[in-house]
Amino acid sequence: MAEKMNHIERTMASLAGEPIDRMLVYPLAMGVLRRLVPGYDGKLSYKDWSENPKLFAQAFIEGQKYFDFDLAIGLMDLSVGAADFGAKVRMDDQNTPFVTDAAWDTVEGYETLEVPDITKGRSGVLIEGTQIFCGALKDEAVCTGFLEGPLLTLTQCAHAEKVFMDMNTSPSAIHKALKVITDYNCDMVTAMNKNRLSAGLAWDLLWGNYACLGDKEYGEFEGNDKYLGRVIKATNDSGQAYIVHNCSDLPHLQTQTNTFHPVVNSMAWYPLIAGSPSPTDVIKQGYADKCLIAGVIETQGFIRWSKEKMEKTTMNLIQEVKTAMCERGLKSTYAISSGCEIPPTFTTKMENIGAVVEMTKKYGQIPC
Ligand SMILES: [Zn+2]
Numbered sequence: 001m002a003e004k005m006n007h008i009e010r011t012m013a014s015l016a017g018e019p020i021d022r023m024l025v026y027p028l029a030m031g032v033l034r035r036l037v038p039g040y041d042g043k044l045s046y047k048d049w050s051e052n053p054k055l056f057a058q059a060f061i062e063g064q065k066y067f068d069f070d071l072a073i074g075l076m077d078l079s080v081g082a083a084d085f086g087a088k089v090r091m092d093d094q095n096t097p098f099v100t101d102a103a104w105d106t107v108e109g110y111e112t113l114e115v116p117d118i119t120k121g122r123s124g125v126l127i128e129g130t131q132i133f134c135g136a137l138k139d140e141a142v143c144t145g146f147l148e149g150p151l152l153t154l155t156q157c158a159h160a161e162k163v164f165m166d167m168n169t170s171p172s173a174i175h176k177a178l179k180v181i182t183d184y185n186c187d188m189v190t191a192m193n194k195n196r197l198s199a200g201l202a203w204d205l206l207w208g209n210y211a212c213l214g215d216k217e218y219g220e221f222e223g224n225d226k227y228l229g230r231v232i233k234a235t236n237d238s239g240q241a242y243i244v245h246n247c248s249d250l251p252h253l254q255t256q257t258n259t260f261h262p263v264v265n266s267m268a269w270y271p272l273i274a275g276s277p278s279p280t281d282v283i284k285q286g287y288a289d290k291c292l293i294a295g296v297i298e299t300q301g302f303i304r305w306s307k308e309k310m311e312k313t314t315m316n317l318i319q320e321v322k323t324a325m326c327e328r329g330l331k332s333t334y335a336i337s338s339g340c341e342i343p344p345t346f347t348t349k350m351e352n353i354g355a356v357v358e359m360t361k362k363y364g365q366i367p368c
Contacts, residue, residue: 007070011142014332015241015263015292022364023318024335027297027356028266030075030146031096031344033063046344047091050076050122056129060143061136066350067357072137073202073243074130075146075341076122081184082148082156084121085113094346103157107170110158110177115184118191123184127191134197144200144243145192150181150231151207151222157181164212167221174221182227186234193238200241202266203231208256209248210275215255223255232260247340249273253287262291268339269296279317283324283334294335302342302352310352314359326368336360 002019013020034049035042037058049055060072079089079097088101103109118124126145134143148156154177155163167174192198205228208218215223222228235242244256247268257265265287270276277285282293297313305313314336321334336356342348 007141008139011070014335017331017333020332020366023321023332023360023366024070024292024294025337025357025360025364026069026071026073026294026335027302027338027353028073028075028299028341029063029067029069029353030073030341031059031077032342032348032350032353033059034344035346035350036062036066038062043094045093046095046097047093050091050097051125053125053128053132056125057132057136060133064137064141067353069357070141070335072133072141072143073146074126074133074144074198075202076126076129078148078152078156078204080122080126080148081153081181081188084116084118084123085153085157085181085184087157094344096341096344099156099159102159102162105158105162107166107173110166110170110173113177113180115180115187118184118187123188127188130192131195131197134199135195138197142199143197144202144240145198146202146204146245147185147188147192149203149205149207149222150178150185150227152204153181153185154178155207167217171220178221178227182230185231189231189234189238189240193240196239198240200243200263201235201238202243202245202264203235205244205246205256206248208246208252210250210252211248215252218252218255223252223259228260245340249276251277253277253282253285257287257290264292264294264335266294266337267296279321279334280324283321283328283330286328288325288330288333289328292333292335294337295339297336297338297356299338299340299342302338302349303345303347305349305352307349307351307355310355311359314356315363318360318363322366322368325366329368331366331368336364
């Protein structure tokens with residue numbers, strides 16, 4: 001076991017698979033951190049937060065002060081790109097926004113798509129806000145941006161069910177749209193790290209999920225050199241490490257890990273779904289040999305569970321991960337985290353976020 005480390009030393013050692021003083025911890029608290037921005041009595045609305053880069057950034061800065069995380073990942077939500085491509089987004093005061101009206105509903109819509117002006121809209125807020133918080137926290141924790149992958153951006157623009165049907169009937173139109181969205185994604189990558197403050201970029205690749213798409217379909221519509229390969233190259237070229245977030249039930253773990261080589265794979269686990277890989281499965285199958293795995297505390301637990309139950313769940317996860325890691329001779333490549341974003345609502349218990357951090361600090365050593 002290593003001497004006491006700071007957040008950055010611990011993160012770098014974990015990414016390199018080297019000994020650490022304790023496991024990394026970062027429950028995916030993002031939008032919920034706006035409750036900590038001073039001057040709003042805990043009631044800063046989602047709309048105000050997501051339309052103002054300074055407020056967006058301040059939430060991460062306050063969150064770091066309050067919870068003492070190892071990392072900061074700047075997710076806004078999954079409708080940023082879609083909104084700027086013209087989808088109508090419902091923005092509730094205290095919950096995750098979602099798309100109500102597609103940006104287009106004809107085949108021509110895919111074919112006439114154009115890259116929006118990324119300096120405007122919420123894309124512009126995300127670019128500026130990410131740079132602000134990554135700059136403010138650069139000496140304290142490893143900070144990264146967060147974007148939706150090409151296919152997820154498309155389904156957010158035009159509704160998933162419709163896109164999946166149109167893949168069969170009008171594949172060339174879908175490809176035209178994906179090309180434009182990939183151009184947009186690559187522009188975002190460069191802009192978000194123009195000051196070289198973001199160490200990595202997390203991509204939400206929700207549709208790399210066997211419950212929705214097989215290898216062939218996924219390979220045709222995202223997991224190829226034209227789309228995902230291009231955004232990964234842009235990510236690496238901009239000086240950011242490539243990170244995957246995929247909270248689906250049956251993730252394409254093998255393709256995501258062995259073909260595209262992320263440095264971090266942030267995932268969920270659905271114990272009631274047959275074949276959904278548990279932390280033990282993922283570690284045993286060798287994925288934590290190749291990248292840092294993060295997960296898998298159930299997000300609803302941050303609303304529903306008592307602090308004691310959250311403590312117990314975190315303890316159990318730490319124990320499970322330690323056992324599997326030691327069996328495999330691994331020293332550090334797992335981060336205690338939630339399976340997806342912690343709900344950014346009033347009902348989320350902040351003390352449950354703190355409980356995950358505190359338990360990992362206390363019991364996260366890996367003394368194999
Ligand atoms: Zn997720």
